[in-house]
Amino acid sequence: MKRKELSARQKKMLVFIRRFIERHGYPPTIREIGKAVGASSTSVVNYNLDRLADKGYIERVPEVSRGLRLLPQSEADVSTFPGTQRLGIVPSSATSLLQVPLVGTIAASAPVPTPDDVGYYYDTDDLIDVPLHLLGAEDAYDLFALRVVGDSMIDAMVAEGDIVILRRQTVAQNGDMVAVWLDERGETTLKKYYQEGEKVRLQPANPTMQPIYVPAEHVHVQGRVLAVLRRLQ
Amino acid sequence: MKRKELSARQKKMLVFIRRFIERHGYPPTIREIGKAVGASSTSVVNYNLDRLADKGYIERVPEVSRGLRLLPQSEADVSTFPGTQRLGIVPSSATSLLQVPLVGTIAASAPVPTPDDVGYYYDTDDLIDVPLHLLGAEDAYDLFALRVVGDSMIDAMVAEGDIVILRRQTVAQNGDMVAVWLDERGETTLKKYYQEGEKVRLQPANPTMQPIYVPAEHVHVQGRVLAVLRRLQ
DNA sequence: CTTGACACCGAACATCAGTTCGGTCTATAA
DNA sequence: TTATAGACCGAACTGATGTTCGGTGTCAAG
Numbered sequence: 437m438k439r440k441e442l443s444a445r446q447k448k449m450l451v452f453i454r455r456f457i458e459r460h461g462y463p464p465t466i467r468e469i470g471k472a473v474g475a476s477s478t479s480v481v482n483y484n485l486d487r488l489a490d491k492g493y494i495e496r497v498p499e500v501s502r503g504l505r506l507l508p509q510s511e512a513d514v515s516t517f518p519g520t521q522r523l524g525i526v527p528s529s530a531t532s533l534l535q536v537p538l539v540g541t542i543a544a545s546a547p548v549p550t551p552d553d554v555g556y557y558y559d560t561d562d563l564i565d566v567p568l569h570l571l572g573a574e575d576a577y578d579l580f581a582l583r584v585v586g587d588s589m590i591d592a593m594v595a596e597g598d599i600v601i602l603r604r605q606t607v608a609q610n611g612d613m614v615a616v617w618l619d620e621r622g623e624t625t626l627k628k629y630y631q632e633g634e635k636v637r638l639q640p641a642n643p644t645m646q647p648i649y650v651p652a653e654h655v656h657v658q659g660r661v662l663a664v665l666r667r668l669q
Numbered sequence: 670m671k672r673k674e675l676s677a678r679q680k681k682m683l684v685f686i687r688r689f690i691e692r693h694g695y696p697p698t699i700r701e702i703g704k705a706v707g708a709s710s711t712s713v714v715n716y717n718l719d720r721l722a723d724k725g726y727i728e729r730v731p732e733v734s735r736g737l738r739l740l741p742q743s744e745a746d747v748s749t750f751p752g753t754q755r756l757g758i759v760p761s762s763a764t765s766l767l768q769v770p771l772v773g774t775i776a777a778s779a780p781v782p783t784p785d786d787v788g789y790y791y792d793t794d795d796l797i798d799v800p801l802h803l804l805g806a807e808d809a810y811d812l813f814a815l816r817v818v819g820d821s822m823i824d825a826m827v828a829e830g831d832i833v834i835l836r837r838q839t840v841a842q843n844g845d846m847v848a849v850w851l852d853e854r855g856e857t858t859l860k861k862y863y864q865e866g867e868k869v870r871l872q873p874a875n876p877t878m879q880p881i882y883v884p885a886e887h888v889h890v891q892g893r894v895l896a897v898l899r900r901l902q
Numbered sequence: 903c904t905t906g907a908c909a910c911c912g913a914a915c916a917t918c919a920g921t922t923c924g925g926t927c928t929a930t931a932a
Numbered sequence: 933t934t935a936t937a938g939a940c941c942g943a944a945c946t947g948a949t950g951t952t953c954g955g956t957g958t959c960a961a962g
Contacts, residue, residue, distance in 0.1 A: 443939085460730070461738035462695050465919055477941050482921070484939085497693070501734040501919055501948060505694030537688070567798035570900045578693075590875055593899075595826045613901045641828060643820055664899035666826075667803045668846045676909085698949060710911045715951070717909085734918065734949050 442491070446484050448473045450493055454506060463504040534571065534579070536564045536601055542582040542589070542615065542624060566601055570663040578604040579662070582615075591640040592626035598666045600626070602659035613641065613661040620654045626661060675724065679717050681706045683726055686737060696737040767804065767812070769797045769834055775815040775822075775848065775857060799834055803896040811837035812895070815848075824873035825859035831899045833859070835892035846874065846894040853887045859894060 442450065452472045456464040464472070470481040485504070488494045497503030564581045571579070584598045592613075594600065600615075608614045608629040616638065617624050627638035627648075636655045639647040675683070685705045689697040697705070703714040718737070721727045730736030797814045804812075817831045825846075827833065833848070841847045841862040849871065850857055860871035860881075869888045872880040 445939090457694075461690075462733075462735045465734075466921095467919070475940080477943090478920075479922080479942080480940055487939095499920065499947070500695075501698075502695050503920085565800035565802055567800060569798055570898060587876055590826065590877065593823070593826050593828045595874060642823060644823065661901050663901060664897070665803060666897035666899075668894050668896060678909090699951095700949070708910080710913085711950075712912080712952080713910055720909095732918080732950060736950085 442488070442493075443484070445473055445475070446488055449481070449484055450488060453494070453504060457506070463502040465502055534566050534568055536566050536579045536581045538564050538581045538583065538599070540582055541585045542600065542626075543585040564599055564601070564665070566663065566665070570665075571601070580604060580659070589626050591642050591645045593641045594626055594664055595666060598664055600661050601663040601665070602661050604659045606657050608657045608660060615658040615661060617656040617658055618650055618654060619656065620650070624658070629655075629657070675721075675726075676717070678706055678708070679721055682714070682717055683721060686727070687739060690739065696735040698735055767799045767801055769799050769812045769814045771797050771814045771816065771832070773815055774818045775833065775859075776818040797832060797834070797898070799896065799898070803898075804834070813837060813892070822859050824875050824878045826874045827859055827897055828899060831897055833894050834896040834898070835894050837892050839890050841890045841893060848891040848894060850889040850891055851883060851887060852889065853883070857891070862888075862890070 449469055449472075452469060453464060456468070456472075466478045466481045466485070469485075470476070470478055473481075475481050475484075485494065485496060489496050493507060495505045495507055497505075566579075566581075579601060580603075581599050581601050584594055584596055584600060587596055589595070589598075602615055610630045612629050613626060614629045615624060615626055616629070625638065627640060630637040630639060631652065632649075634652055635649045636652050637647050637649055638655070682702055682705075685702060686697060689701070689705075699711045699714045699718070702718075703709070703711055706714075708714050708717075718727065718729060722729050725740060728738040728740055730738070799812075799814075812834060813836075814832050814834050817827055817829055817833060820829055822828070822831075835848055843863045845862050846859065847862045848857060848859055849862070858871065860873060863870040863872060864885065865882075867885055868882045869885050870880050870882055871888070
């Protein structure tokens with residue numbers, strides 16, 4: 437995600453999107469954007485939205501109407517985080533935290549709770565405060581937290597009782613720490629992910645421990661680990 | 670515009686909408702709401718959205734997909750929706766966040782920096798945001814943070830780059846996780862502390878590893894570990 | 903018992919809105 | 933010159949999404 441220069445039209449679009457969300461509380465449609473910036477075709481807007489996504493300014497959700505979200509542009513620009521803009525809250529990056537729903541537990545013997553996109557999170561009332569700095573430049577969507585049960589994650593340097601913050605995703609980049617379900621073993625584990633041809637190398641975070649190799653079709657990424665919180669005593 | 674008398678379903682819907690916006694950056698569709706709250710028909714959702722609008726909780730925009738807007742609620746009202754306050758973004762003026770000075774690094778080969786080494790805490794401009802829930806009911810005095818360098822804390826389940834939050838103290842209770850300076854070895858380590866007669870048993874957090882025993886006079890407690898923060902990627 | 907308000911259901915319906923594709927224009931490189 | 937890539941255009945296509953409407957069940961008032 438490179439933050440490259442924007443064309444005049446792309447800048448206009450970005451400003452319009454930001455204003456629109458502030459005013460309405462929901463993002464504009466492609467046609468609304470097109471009308472605002474004087475694009476004569478929806479495909480032009482679609483095209484430039486993809487460019488904005490390429491350059492890391494926005495994120496798109498395919499086949500979802502108004503499926504746009506602004507990504508934070510700098511550590512100082514937390515005002516683009518969801519929710520803040522509409523309520524006029526402008527926290528400085530150094531002083532804001534996010535509340536992430538604690539949706540269950542993670543253990544070697546059980547799959548990660550896979551909350552359906554709707555119909556799950558909303559009734560959890562257990563929220564974990566997470567400082568934004570722990571989430572890096574990530575956008576703050578699709579985050580959830582799990583409490584570690586048992587000592588089975590020790591080779592990931594994760595202890596019983598730790599809370600892991602994950603982002604729900606089904607694909608991983610090499611080097612990502614991910615929660616994966618291994619259907620052959622009936623096992624959930626936290627490992628670093630490396631695609632190597634037909635196989636996936638799953639590398640424990642503990643450098644003294646050995647990786648395992650699993651056929652790619654039997655590795656189901658459940659989410660990427662963004663942070664681990666441990667409270668002692 | 671009354672602000673009361675929400676049915677169970679309407680409450681659920683409201684909570685869901687807030688969460689959804691927080692996570693996605695745009696409001697849900699009628700069907701997404703329906704699925705979440707178990708309404709079998711879109712018309713039911715439509716109906717209850719109108720009720721929520723009547724009661725002043727939301728605003729609707731006709732014939733616009735995801736045309737929902739949450740209306741600001743009074744503090745009292747917001748607090749009746751556990752965890753939804755401020756849509757996840759909490760200013761630090763709330764007492765839920767503490768700023769702890771990052772005073773240096775911790776490595777096996779070096780003593781823990783003392784305040785004398787780094788000047789007075791408040792001169793440091795590197796402050797770590799720590800949610801209070803990670804610190805328990807502790808008093809917030811004499812806290813400091815260290816960044817872990819090297820893999821030497823692996824047996825404490827602490828990885829390179831982790832940030833440990835400590836409280837400055839020179840005595841420890843049995844079972845406390847502490848940072849100790851072992852003068853015989855010229856080494857700093859993180860272990861669980863157990864006084865056993867003339868000796869101290871220092872137990873690694875990793876249950877598969879063996880404790881070490883050190884004469885009490887050669888164990889110098891530097892501080893007690895309250896929390897560990899790990900950010901990945 | 904009848905009535906009416908209320909909440910809900912199911913199924914259509916119309917249109918809103920993202921996607922795709924063939925094509926044009928322009929600047930730059932070969 | 934020709935070739936290529938980026939930006940743009942217009943139209944069609946398909947799925948997503950808000951709306952409407954006839955109907956059911958419940959409950960309390962009359």
